[in-house]
Each structure stands twice: as C-alpha cells, then as structure tokens.
Amino acid sequence: MQSGKSHLRSPGDILQCLRIAGLRPTRQRVALARLLFGGDFRHITAEGLHGEAAGHGTHVSLATVYNTLHQFTAAGLLQEVVVDAGRSYFDTNVADHHHFFYEDSGRLEDISGQAVTISALPAPPDGAQIARIDVVIRLRGRPSEA
Amino acid sequence: MQSGKSHLRSPGDILQCLRIAGLRPTRQRVALARLLFGGDFRHITAEGLHGEAAGHGTHVSLATVYNTLHQFTAAGLLQEVVVDAGRSYFDTNVADHHHFFYEDSGRLEDISGQAVTISALPAPPDGAQIARIDVVIRLRGRPSEA
DNA sequence: GTGATTGCAAATCTTTTGCACTAAA
DNA sequence: TTTAGTGCAAAAGATTTGCAATCAC
Numbered sequence: 183m184q185s186g187k188s189h190l191r192s193p194g195d196i197l198q199c200l201r202i203a204g205l206r207p208t209r210q211r212v213a214l215a216r217l218l219f220g221g222d223f224r225h226i227t228a229e230g231l232h233g234e235a236a237g238h239g240t241h242v243s244l245a246t247v248y249n250t251l252h253q254f255t256a257a258g259l260l261q262e263v264v265v266d267a268g269r270s271y272f273d274t275n276v277a278d279h280h281h282f283f284y285e286d287s288g289r290l291e292d293i294s295g296q297a298v299t300i301s302a303l304p305a306p307p308d309g310a311q312i313a314r315i316d317v318v319i320r321l322r323g324r325p326s327e328a
Numbered sequence: 329m330q331s332g333k334s335h336l337r338s339p340g341d342i343l344q345c346l347r348i349a350g351l352r353p354t355r356q357r358v359a360l361a362r363l364l365f366g367g368d369f370r371h372i373t374a375e376g377l378h379g380e381a382a383g384h385g386t387h388v389s390l391a392t393v394y395n396t397l398h399q400f401t402a403a404g405l406l407q408e409v410v411v412d413a414g415r416s417y418f419d420t421n422v423a424d425h426h427h428f429f430y431e432d433s434g435r436l437e438d439i440s441g442q443a444v445t446i447s448a449l450p451a452p453p454d455g456a457q458i459a460r461i462d463v464v465i466r467l468r469g470r471p472s473e474a
Numbered sequence: 475g476t477g478a479t480t481g482c483a484a485a486t487c488t489t490t491t492g493c494a495c496t497a498a499a
Numbered sequence: 500t501t502t503a504g505t506g507c508a509a510a511a512g513a514t515t516t517g518c519a520a521t522c523a524c
Contacts, residue, residue, distance in 0.1 A: 206478065206479070206522090206523060206524080207523085208478090208479060208480080208522070208523070209480095209522085210479080210480070211479090227513095228513080228514080229512095229513080241481095242480090242481095243480065243481045243482070244481095244513095244514090245480080245481065245482075245483095245514090245515075245516085246479080246480055246481070248513090248514065248515075249479085249480085249515095262413070264410055264411060264412060264413050265410060266410060266413070267408070267410050267412070267413065267414065267415065267416040267488090267489095268413065268414060268416075268488075268489075268512075268513070269413065269512090269513075270413040270414075270513085270514085282450075282452070282453065282456075284456065285459060291453070293450050297448065297449075297450045298446060298448060298449060298450070299446065299447045299448035300444060300445065300446055300447075300463070301445045301446075301447040302443065302444060302445035303443075303444060303465075304428075304439050304443045304444070304465075306428070306465070306467055307428065307437070307467075309469050310428075310430065310467040310468065310469045311467065311468055311469050312465055312466070312467060312468075313431060313466040313467060313468045314465075314466045315463065315464070315465050315466070316462075316463070316464045316466065317446070317461065317462070317463050318461070318462045318464075319449075319450075319452070319458055319460075319461050320458070320459040320460045320461070320462065321452055321453075321456040321457065321458060321459060322456065322457055322459045323455050323456045323457050351503095351504095352497090352498060352499080352503065352504070353498085354497075354498070354503090354504060354505080355497090355505095356504080356505070357504090373488095374488080374489080375487095375488080387506095388505085388506095389505065389506045389507070390488095390489090390506095391489090391490080391491085391505080391506065391507075391508095392504080392505055392506070394488095394489065394490075395490095395504085395505085413513090413514095414487075414488065414513070414514075415487090415488070416488085416489085475524105476523100476524090477522105477523095477524095478521105478522085478523080478524095479520105479521080479522070479523085480519105480520085480521070480522085481518100481519095481520085481521095482517100482518095482519095482520100483516100483517095483518100484515105484516085484517085485514105485515080485516070485517090486513100486514080486515070486516085487512100487513085487514080487515095488511105488512085488513085488514105489510105489511085489512080489513105490509105490510080490511070490512095491508100491509085491510070491511085492507100492508095492509085492510090493506100493507095493508100494505105494506095494507095495504105495505080495506080495507105496503105496504080496505070496506095497502100497503085497504075497505090498501100498502090498503075498504085499500100499501085499502090499503095
C-alpha cells in the first residue's frame with residue numbers, strides 16, 4: 183500500500199494550479215485547495231470537506247463545496263472514487279493507484295499502482311477505449327486507525 | 329468478457345430458492361425473481377426492475393422492489409455492483425467476476441473472473457480480511473449495443 | 475463595470491422508514 | 500390465527516439548480 187506521500191503545495195503553487203485550471207482563485211477555492219492539497223493525500227467527501235472548512239473558520243456553502251470538488255476533478259486536480267453508492271469520495275492522489283475499502287468504517291486507503299499487477303485483461307470491446315481501471319479491495323474487520 | 333450465460337430457473341426452482349433463503353414466496357417476490365433469474369445474467373437498478381415489473385402487468389411498489397433486492401442480495405442470489413455514485417446496480421451473476429462500465433451510457437458488462445488475472449496484491453492490513461475484489465474497467469466511447 | 479462565483483433555499487433523485495393493511499402458513 | 504410481507508406516503512440523505520447578491524479582474 184502507499185504511504186501517504188505528501189504533495190505539499192505552497193500558497194503560490196495553489197494559486198498557480200487554480201489559474202492554470204482556468205479557475206479564479208477566489209477565497210473559497212483557495213481555502214478548499216489548501217485543505218485538500220496542503221498535506222498528505224486524502225480521501226474526503228463533500229460533507230467532510232465542508233465541515234473541515236467550517237472547523238478552520240472558513241465559511242463555504244455546501245453547494246460551493248460540491249461545485250469546487252467537481253471543478254477540481256474536471257481540472258485533474260482530484261479523482262472521484264466510487265466505492266459506496268450514495269456517497270462520493272474525492273481523492274487528492276490522482277496518480278494511477280487503487281484502494282482498500284473498509285466496508286465497516288467507510289475508510290479508504292491507497293494502494294500504489296505498482297502494488298497491484300493485472301496481468302491478463304480482456305480487450306476493450308470494439309471502438310471503446312479504457313478510461314481507467316479501478317481495483318477496489320473490500321475489507322471486513324479491524325480497520326487500521328487513520 | 330463473459331457471454332451472458334443463462335441461469336434459467338424453472339418456476340419450481342424459483343420457489344425453492346426463495347424457500348431456502350427463508351423468504352416466503354409471495355406474489356411480488358416470485359414475480360421479481362422470474363424477471364431477474366428467468367434468463368440471461370443481468371444488471372439492473374431498482375427503478376429499472378420496478379418499471380419492468382409494471383411492463384409485465386405486475387404491480388409491485390418501489391419500496392418492495394428495494395426490500396426484495398436487498399433480501400435477495402443478503403441471500404446471495406444477487407450481488408450489488410458499485411460503479412456509479414448515487415445509483416445501485418444489482419447483478420444476477422454472483423460468480424467471481426468483474427465489469428466493463430461504459431461511462432457514457434451507464435451500461436455494465438460482465439468480465440469473467442478468469443479473464444482478469446491479478447498477480448500481485450498487497451496483503452490486507454492487520455486483522456482485516458478480503459471480502460471481495462472488484463475490478464471495474466471504465467470505458468469511453470462507443471458502447472456495444474445491449 | 476462586467477462576467478464569473480457564491481450563497482441560499484428550493485428542487486431533485488435515490489433510498490429508507492413507519493405504520494396500517496393483506497396475505498402466507 | 501399469527502406473523503411475515505406489502506403499499507403508501509412521508510422522511511431522509513446526497514447532490515443539483517435557480518437566481519439575486521458579491522467578488523475578481
């Protein structure tokens with residue numbers, strides 16, 4: 183599995199990222215980007231990020247959190263991880279990798295792309311092309327504390 | 329990928345299945361089981377099954393469809409497939425297998441377990457055990473017609 | 475200024491729940 | 500009968516949308 187290698191971005195980097203993505207560095211977007219990209223890789227839900235922002239004294243409406251998460255995802259700064267119907271997780275690790283999912287706790291943990299080798303793979307049907315391969319290892323039992 | 333091998337169950341088989349699962353063979357459950365298990369393997373949503381039942385002249389409330397899908401899943405007659413946040417698919421193929429997911433159309437297609445070989449796999453952390461491994465190959469472009 | 479962005483509240487969508495009613499055993 | 504199962508309508512979550520107010524440039 184992947185140690186939560188940091189992708190620390192300085193305040194300047196964050197502004198850069200947003201500008202390159204064509205997103206105005208508004209107060210809200212910068213605040214959310216700091217929370218998301220300021221430290222280790224993380225998996226977070228809209229609700230979770232919203233709460234976290236509030237905890238840091240930044241008021242951002244939930245609708246804006248949703249908008250921002252989708253804009254960041256479209257810009258390639260985030261990746262959406264689908265492991266739970268009815269709840270979207272966003273992953274700050276956009277490298278090729280996979281996940282452990284603790285079904286009991288809802289916790290998500292990265293597995294580096296190299297740690298999983300898929301040696302046989304069916305060809306994608308006719309004109310379709312592979313956008314991504316997601317491997318989710320669903321776990322039961324004692325989740326390692328986060 | 330997996331040809332939709334049928335698991336045709338005769339009316340008698342269906343009653344058997346339900347009884348073994350400890351589920352009373354009510355009119356609604358039998359009707360839904362026929363739609364689900366009467367032919368090829370399929371991937372269906374609650375809403376979809378509800379509509380299909382209505383199309384066959386069987387009235388079943390949506391709440392009952394949800395209840396039934398979950399009961400069938402708990403009984404091992406169905407498997408839930410999570411590929412789309414905010415919508416649950418149920419798969420009548422409960423064998424070990426994986427999926428192609430056409431992101432454009434939402435179509436889901438089986439890949440037999442043997443067609444995908446995962447040769448390296450990280451050990452599950454500490455006391456956790458692997459409940460299931462899901463491989464989803466997300467596709468873009470021309471979906472083969474169903 | 476001007477157009478992009480935000481906040482709020484309402485709307486939407488999927489799924490669950492409470493409870494009186496119905497049906498299987 | 501007796502208890503499981505069903506239907507309905509309301510509730511619960513997660514997410515989206517419409518639109519006036521606000522902010523970045």
